[in-house]
Amino acid sequence: MSEKRILMSGNEAIAEGAIRAGCAFYAGYPITPQNELIAYMAKNMPKAGRVFIQAESELAAINMVYGASAAGFRAMTSSSSPGISLKQEGISYISGAQLPAIIVNIMRGGPGLGNIAPAQSDYFQATRGGGHGDYRLIVLAPASVQEAYDLTREGFALADKYRIAVMILGDGVLGQMMEPVTLAGKNAGKPLPKRWALTGCKDRKPNVVKSFFMAEGGLEKANLDLQKKYKIIEKKEKRYEGLFLKDAELILVAYGTTARIAKNALFRLRGKGRKVGLIRPISLWPFPADAFRMPGRKARYLTVEMSYGQMVEDVKLSSGCAEVDFLGRSGGGIPGEEEIVNKVNRMMI
Amino acid sequence: MKKIFTRPEALKDAPNHYCPGCGHGIAHRLIAEIVDETGIRERVIGVAPVGCAVVAYDYWNFDCSEAAHGRALAVATAIKRLRPQNIVFTYQGDGDLAAIGTNETIHAANRGENLTVIFINNAIYGMTGGQMAPTTLVGQKTATTPSGREGKGHGYPLKISEILSLLPGVCYVERVSFQDPQHVLKAKAAIKQAFLNQIKGQGFSLVEILSPCPTYWGMSPKDALDWTRDVMQKEFPLGKIK
Amino acid sequence: MAKVIINRERCKGCFLCVSVCPKRLIKKGSKLNKRGSNFVEIDPAGVCVGCARCAIICPDCCIEVYK
Numbered sequence: 335m336s337e338k339r340i341l342m343s344g345n346e347a348i349a350e351g352a353i354r355a356g357c358a359f360y361a362g363y364p365i366t367p368q369n370e371l372i373a374y375m376a377k378n379m380p381k382a383g384r385v386f387i388q389a390e391s392e393l394a395a396i397n398m399v400y401g402a403s404a405a406g407f408r409a410m411t412s413s414s415s416p417g418i419s420l421k422q423e424g425i426s427y428i429s430g431a432q433l434p435a436i437i438v439n440i441m442r443g444g445p446g447l448g449n450i451a452p453a454q455s456d457y458f459q460a461t462r463g464g465g466h467g468d469y470r471l472i473v474l475a476p477a478s479v480q481e482a483y484d485l486t487r488e489g490f491a492l493a494d495k496y497r498i499a500v501m502i503l504g505d506g507v508l509g510q511m512m513e514p515v516t517l518a519g520k521n522a523g524k525p526l527p528k529r530w531a532l533t534g535c536k537d538r539k540p541n542v543v544k545s546f547f548m549a550e551g552g553l554e555k556a557n558l559d560l561q562k563k564y565k566i567i568e569k570k571e572k573r574y575e576g577l578f579l580k581d582a583e584l585i586l587v588a589y590g591t592t593a594r595i596a597k598n599a600l601f602r603l604r605g606k607g608r609k610v611g612l613i614r615p616i617s618l619w620p621f622p623a624d625a626f627r628m629p630g631r632k633a634r635y636l637t638v639e640m641s642y643g644q645m646v647e648d649v650k651l652s653s654g655c656a657e658v659d660f661l662g663r664s665g666g667g668i669p670g671e672e673e674i675v676n677k678v679n680r681m682m683i
Numbered sequence: 684m685k686k687i688f689t690r691p692e693a694l695k696d697a698p699n700h701y702c703p704g705c706g707h708g709i710a711h712r713l714i715a716e717i718v719d720e721t722g723i724r725e726r727v728i729g730v731a732p733v734g735c736a737v738v739a740y741d742y743w744n745f746d747c748s749e750a751a752h753g754r755a756l757a758v759a760t761a762i763k764r765l766r767p768q769n770i771v772f773t774y775q776g777d778g779d780l781a782a783i784g785t786n787e788t789i790h791a792a793n794r795g796e797n798l799t800v801i802f803i804n805n806a807i808y809g810m811t812g813g814q815m816a817p818t819t820l821v822g823q824k825t826a827t828t829p830s831g832r833e834g835k836g837h838g839y840p841l842k843i844s845e846i847l848s849l850l851p852g853v854c855y856v857e858r859v860s861f862q863d864p865q866h867v868l869k870a871k872a873a874i875k876q877a878f879l880n881q882i883k884g885q886g887f888s889l890v891e892i893l894s895p896c897p898t899y900w901g902m903s904p905k906d907a908l909d910w911t912r913d914v915m916q917k918e919f920p921l922g923k924i925k
Numbered sequence: 926m927a928k929v930i931i932n933r934e935r936c937k938g939c940f941l942c943v944s945v946c947p948k949r950l951i952k953k954g955s956k957l958n959k960r961g962s963n964f965v966e967i968d969p970a971g972v973c974v975g976c977a978r979c980a981i982i983c984p985d986c987c988i989e990v991y992k
Contacts (some may be wrong), residue, residue: 359761373878385764389757390790397787401761403746405728409761427751472830532746532762534769542740544749686992688980699985703962704939708984725986864945864978898937904939 335675339514344482344504345370347515347603348438351486352410353382353390355522357436359402359409360385361395365417366450366623367506387511396424403433404543406531408490412438414506415456416447418464425499426465428440429560432603434493436469436486438502441664442639451666454590457644461502466558469648470564472500472571473587473618479513480675485616487522492603494526496567503618507591507668546573567620574622575614578604579631584682587649588638589615591661592669599674608682618645623652636681638674640664693727695716695744702809703903706861706894707735710803711742711916713871714774717878719743727770728762734776735809756791759798770881772799778808782844783818789842792887795852799877800889802844805896810847813899818843820918825899831918840918844891848925853884856924860893862912866921895918927975927992929967935987936964942979942988949971951979 349371352360360379363374372388379450385402389395395411401675402409413421415577418439428435441456443449463559472492476482482504489500535594547553575593577600579585588596594616603610611633613625625636626649635653637645639662649658663669689695694715701707718724724745731739733752740747750758755773763771767841780788780802791798807825808814814827818840822831832838848856855877857878859870877888895907904912929951935971936958942965943951950971967973975992 337885359765360762382685385761387760389766393754394757394790395753396760397757400750400754401758402765404758405762405765409766423751424754427749430751532728533766533770535727535744535746540740540744541746541802542748546737546749548738578836636734650777669760684989686989687927687975687992688977688988690986690989693988698935701984703937703984704941705984708986709982712984712986824934861982864981867981904941905944908941908944 338576339516340430341512342515343370343510343512344476344479344508345440346374347479347483348412348486348502349374349378350517351483352436352663353378353384354517354553355487355490356408356525357384357490358407359385359399360411361398363389363392363395365414365415367442367452367509368414368438370510371438373442382508385475392420393423396421399435400424400428400431400433403428404431404433406528406533406534408434408494408525410436410438412440414440414442414677415444415453418456419474420666425471426469427466427545429469429471430467430655431543432497433499433543435496436489436493436502437499439504441503441505449666450506452591452668453509453640453664454505455620455641455664456503457639457641460501461621461648469560470619472496472498472567473503474500475616475618476508477502477590477593477614479508480483480515481513482508483515483517485499490664494523494570496563498563498567503590504585505591528652546554571617572620572622574618574625575616576612576625578611579628581609581615583609584678585611585617585633585634585635585640586614586674587613591644592638592640595669596674599671599678602671602675608678610678618676621648621652621674626652631646634659634681636661636678638662638669640668691715691719692725693744695742699742700738701735702847702898704895704897704907705883706805706892706896707803709861709867710801710892710894711739713867713874714784715743716802716871717875721874721878721880723770723880726768727772728766730759730762730771730773732773732775732779736774736776736803737810739774753779755779755784756787756798756800757798760791760794760796763796763798764776765861769859770799770878772878774801774802775803775817776808777804777818781841785843789847792847793838793850793852795886796880797884797923799881801874802857802889802891803894804891804919805894807896807899809896809899817843818919820915844924847889852916853889853925855880855888856891858891858893858919858921858924860911862908927973927990929973929979930989930991931965931967932987933964934958934960935985936962937985938964940961940985941982941984942963945978945982947976948974949980
């Protein structure tokens, strides 16, 4: 594997990560701010001997991913907020049928058509399932272009391992900014043998891929199987980055693009002697609750988001703190370093 | 004595859940017979719809996928692109193919996907209790058109097969019926053609079957077959469309 | 002479076979099967020609034909 660093956008890094992870099928529909991703796939998937389809809709794209995964192949789709809402039908079916898949959401402003500015206001939708039924996605939130590449590759391995849909949750800033990337990193692993896949029933009984369980008790059993799987994932797959947590009296909590801004604010505040720390959840589901449960810690929490506090609930539940402070903007504005520094200074008087 | 008619291997020896006289049972069997005759049971992949035939995979003895309502052709597109050596078909009702899934249907056809589509037109939504379908005839009474369908306001019977035949990506479209045994055999020949086209790599093929729904038409099974002949065919004439 | 065997338990009593038999050998039976359907019966004295029209129209695949 090449170790040379090349300059790429977040969207391109996700696409390249997918191709190098053995993604055999991609279907998507154009939407800003993730258009570089679909264009990269259109250009490079056929070169790698893979299948690229520009679908007629988001619905068709996600259902193509369902078919590709049912056929036993690694598959991905990508979109941005309004398009992800459309995909929820297929994501629910993929979850019910326990199919591995990668869904990329490069978030933009909402609700409705919103705008094309970066946002993080799909947190609830991503971390609570999003469509109908009792299900979860593994949600990974990269904060750099390198991490977008790495987490996409890792996402494919997790999807195969647990037969689950994995969402790569970024925003318009991450999708479009350029950074150097090393195209190596953690191995996405070889696709696992998929004995349940549709290949034609040669020398075996027919396989059926479905999420429909009409027989009495059938759906309850299927749902309990899902819950069992989610418990294992909650135990094993939590990821976060922690900075200055040992002596922190105030801990910033932020993911993705806002975590970068929070980190800059953190270093400025530390420079002034403020005992500030940072928790950057990398997996948004499972939420890294352990990071908030350090014995003896008496810190306050300030979440910083490009939404109106959708992550605050998870921070409250994980930390056990009834009061969690919040700084955020959504709909075009990005919380600035200065705003964070000022807010922390006011809180720590 | 020689067996001249028996259950095909590709059809499981299990009772189906369909109402007495329902056309789905005939259509399932014809597909299974063709799968046997063409020797593709071990490489065919069926995509079942949402509607009365939602559990078609419980009756066929080969690999199958469920698809969300209307999305069978999106699912099938991906399977066939990734597994070109497999024979992939969708089995869809009128609501699935020509209402909620019209977009997927038209675009899969327009891309010329090398797929076989078996389209069951019974002019009604059976599974949900007899509501108006896109192919419901003008004047036909349903649960949601209690005074009969009116073209203006409810829409006219949608001739999706004729629409699809206009697309350059489409290889073959034929409309058949189950009105009597001779027509069932003609239907079988058309379905076989649609499978052979795919085996030869010739592209998108669709067979529309005028199929009886005695329960929600409120008729005896025999009268329902006669209705497909005497009434439905005035709106949906039989024959090769493309 | 040909022979028709009807799977009585599988028959739903739609009587489509009755309507298509050219020799009128299939009749609505007098008994009910386990599913409560009035299954069809073949006239044992009749001469079946083995045309299989009954089997071709049967939606439940419950007729086998021998010749």
